[in-house]
Amino acid sequence: MKKHRILLWLLVLALLFTACAQEAKDDATEAPATEAEVPATETEGAGEGSFSGTAKGFGGDVQVTLTIEDKKIVEAVAEGEAETPDIGGKALEQMAADMVTYNTVEVDTFTGATGTSDAVLAAAKQALDASGLALADLVKVDVTEEEVQTEYETDIVVIGAGGAGLTAARAAQEKGIKNIIVLEKMPYVGGASAQAGGFVGGGSKLQEELGMTGDSPELIYEDIMRGGENTNNPELVRFMAENMGGTLDWLIDDMNVPITQRYPSDFPEHTVQRFFIVDGGSSQLTQTLADGFEEAGGTLLLETKATEFIMDGDAVAGVMAEDKDGNAITVHAKKTILATGGFGNNLDMLTDDISNAVFYGVSSSTGDGHQMAEAIGAKMVLMEYAxxxxxxxxxxxxxxxxxxxxxxxxxxxxxxxxxxxxxxxxxxxxxxxxxxxxxxxxxxxxxxxxxxxxxxxxxxxxxxxxxxxxxxxxxxxxxxxxxxxxxxxxxxxxxxxxxxxxxxxxxxxxxxxxxxxxxxxxxxxxxxxxxxxxxxxxxxxxxxxxxxxxxxxxxTTLGGLDVNTNMEVKNTADELIPNLYAAGEVTGGANGNEAMPGCMLGWSVNSGRYAGYNAADAILAE
Known part of the structure; x- marks a missing residue:
């Protein structure tokens, strides 16, 4: 019986802290890689053949195998079973590909996966040493860089490719808006949403199918207000209570997100159980939305960090950004949706009470959107809470x-x-x-x-x-x-x-x-x-x-931009900032000072969906 209890709790834990994490915390928590006590191996003579090296990564050993012919790396394979697949796995794949492209073991690290990246570099150096070649011995290759587009005109620009931003983009596409750009500063999509254990869906068809009966918008409203100790914005709570079931149905039926299960444990915070998990983890939610967005003709720009809003008088007219090579990117847009997540990884933005706590969230939670919005006079609420x-x-x-x-x-x-x-x-x-x-x-x-x-x-x-x-x-x-x-x-x-x-x-x-x-x-x-x-x-x-x-x-943090139920952003005078919408963790008020289980991602997908709908409707009405 004891063994079964341990296994059950491990299952619960896996769902609650998937990947969180993180290269769970990604840059925020990874320890530097160290070379493992595993000798480099070779399968051919010096300078020719396949050579391997191993180093300690974030989750375990990382092995890099280089195949070298005529002083050229013709194949590079980086493997690490214990690295997180959604972040560390992408680092292994990208860095190995770059070694072949640029014929060097000194390639760029992968943002958000410091531990894995350092291990790849250490293991690759070890493999090259085993070949008997020095870095300078490798043939210098000329790589023609693609011309970078630096200016865009679009209907909607979404800043942030997490659950809120991708949901907003897909909802706007559903309304018929074709010209949409999503900017994401990391080299992968997902943000904090990809690490979430699941989300609420009270009133959904799935809730009824799984026998979780007796729920209602009123019960949901009361639970969320009680959970936030009545510090919540009642209008936003009512909005979430009335729409979360429909949003879950929409994700399943229209967005093809694989959601078939409830969370395996009951949460006393919920009067009726309404917590659901994505098959394969919440990263499947964000990846499915991203794939659907691009398949529908959307433009996804990774490693492109928004820096400031473009203003036309008091109205937002787009955003300035910067790509990984430092190129300035200008995006002119009719409507802008801000979905940049929280600020837990920015000590300068944390109150003393929060800064004394341990942060185990994603490294991308640096409050970029909060600072951009505050610079144009946006009103912030509940910034003292996490x-x-x-x-x-x-x-x-x-x-x-x-x-x-x-x-x-x-x-x-x-x-x-x-x-x-x-x-x-x-x-x-x-x-x-x-x-x-x-x-x-x-x-x-x-x-x-x-x-x-x-x-x-x-x-x-x-x-x-x-x-x-x-x-x-x-x-x-x-x-x-x-x-x-x-x-x-x-x-x-x-x-x-x-x-x-x-x-x-x-x-x-x-x-x-x-x-x-x-x-x-x-x-x-x-x-x-x-x-x-x-x-x-x-x-x-x-x-x-x-x-x-x-x-x-x-x-996750709980403070952010003050928005109405259309997800339009207010300024410090409680007036709407024209053309600016916000969704997800960058906003404040829906969860009050204490988010209940599943309500952070629940708010992200609900607010994102309706930010997309409302921005699209405003364009169509012009």
């Missing part, structure tokens, strides 16, 4: 880190592991929901608690995080050892006798000894009289003890 969770692990010198919620929950469900604070006191029923554990973490010293484990508990937790299906929460055995061995700093990982481990972590050793003794007494009596935890297991006082830090964490 979607905070507990159970984050921080890194030295950065706000980036990892998230280990399901590993922790599985461990506390099956062992005597408990949460204690710096004062050595137990703080919460360890098996409560995320919000309850978050609220127990916030008032603690330095907003940190510690997962206290005996050897049995640690063995379980250690295995779970080593096998974590997403880089957002994977902590390899090697990393664990490194963190236990480090002298001070973050993350805080300590072990030894209870007194030794507590002292090293800065925890009151005498108090925590009393806490452990009291816990074991309650376990023996069969009742947790302190917090009411039902899963009771004693801690082995004769074993080695472990402390692992648990900090607040976030992947």
């Amino acid at each position: 979607k905070l969770y507990p159970q984050g692990i921080s890194m030295d010198g950065t706000n980036a880190g990892r998230a280990d919620p399901t590993s922790c929950l599985t461990t506390t469900n099956n062992t005597g592991a408990i949460y204690v604070n710096m004062e050595g006191e137990r703080v919460v029923d360890e098996n409560l929901d995320f919000v309850s554990i978050k609220k127990a973490t916030i008032p603690q010293t330095d907003q940190v608690i510690f997962l206290l484990m005996d050897q049995t508990a640690f063995d379980m937790w250690s295995e779970l995080v080593n096998e974590y299906p997403s880089p957002a929460g994977r902590i390899t055995y090697e990393e664990q050892e490194e963190w236990f061995a480090k002298d001070g700093g973050r993350p805080v990982f300590t072990r030894g006798t209870l007194e030794e481990a507590a002292n090293e972590a800065g925890i009151d050793a005498a108090a925590v000894a009393e806490t452990v003794a009291h816990w074991n007494e309650m376990v023996a009596a069969g009742e947790d009289t302190q917090f009411g935890r039902e899963e009771l297991f004693a801690l082995d006082t004769d074993s080695q003890f472990y402390f692992v830090e648990q900090r607040l964490r976030f992947a």
Whole structure:
């Protein structure tokens, strides 16, 4: 039974933190690559044949095999089974192709996949060294660069190719608008949406088909307002409540997005369960929309970062951008839809409360759209809020880190592991929901608690995080050892006798000894009289003890542009900025100060769909 519980939680986790991540956090969280202790291999004589090298990537070993003939790289293959397919996988493919095109192992890295990119470069150098050739020995090739188009005229320009932006583009195409350009600063589509666990679809046909009955727009409205502690914009909540079911149906029936399943666990925040997942992960949602957009004649410009709006008086008339080579791109547009995501990876935009939390979101969340809009007088709301969770692990010198919620929950469900604070006191029923554990973490010293484990508990937790299906929460055995061995700093990982481990972590050793003794007494009596935890297991006082830090964490921000239900953007005087629409995480108000499970991506696809519809209708009415 215990094994089944672990596997179930791993499945849940895989859905909740797909790819998040991330090259989960992409640039924000990746450690630099190191050469693996795997020798380079060759299959032919010096300078001719196939040669391989291996280096440590973001998720595991990356191997590069070069086939060389007449001092030319005629084939390059980069492989890394543990790298994230949607980001790291693209890095492997693109960098290997560039090695053949430019006949060099010194190619550009892939934005958003630093760990994988560094591993490819290190492994390729190792392979070239094995050939006996130096970089200078490779034949210099002349590559004719394509002429870059630097000016465009279009009906609609969408800034950002995540869930909100791509949904907007597809909706506008459905209305009959053919001339649409989508700009994306990263070399791939998806943004934070591709990393989401799923989204809400109350009132959809799928909800009824799966037997999740009794839902209504009114129930959805009440749940979302309660979840946001009534800090939400009621009009936007009503809009989402009334349209989320239709949007899910539209994605399935009209956009051919593969959605057939509900989330495998119930969420108490939802009165009626309404959380759905995309078959194969949310990256399939964004990729399907992107493919459909281009097939319908849309123009997708990757590695093209918007920098400022083009203004005609007080109206937006397009956008200035810059491509990867620094070329200035001008896009004149009748309507502009801003869908650039959040700002969690920009410390300068975070309040003190948020900046102390661990960021495990995508590296592209740098607030570009917020800053562009603010520069033309757009009104911002709820900028002090992010979607905070507990159970984050921080890194030295950065706000980036990892998230280990399901590993922790599985461990506390099956062992005597408990949460204690710096004062050595137990703080919460360890098996409560995320919000309850978050609220127990916030008032603690330095907003940190510690997962206290005996050897049995640690063995379980250690295995779970080593096998974590997403880089957002994977902590390899090697990393664990490194963190236990480090002298001070973050993350805080300590072990030894209870007194030794507590002292090293800065925890009151005498108090925590009393806490452990009291816990074991309650376990023996069969009742947790302190917090009411039902899963009771004693801690082995004769074993080695472990402390692992648990900090607040976030992947998405909740503040942004103030919009109406047409997704039109307001200025600081509460007047509409002509021709400008916004959707997704770049907006604020729909979720208030606390997004419920599935509501971030739910808002993105709903607001994106109607931003596209309304921008298209405005053009057609002109």
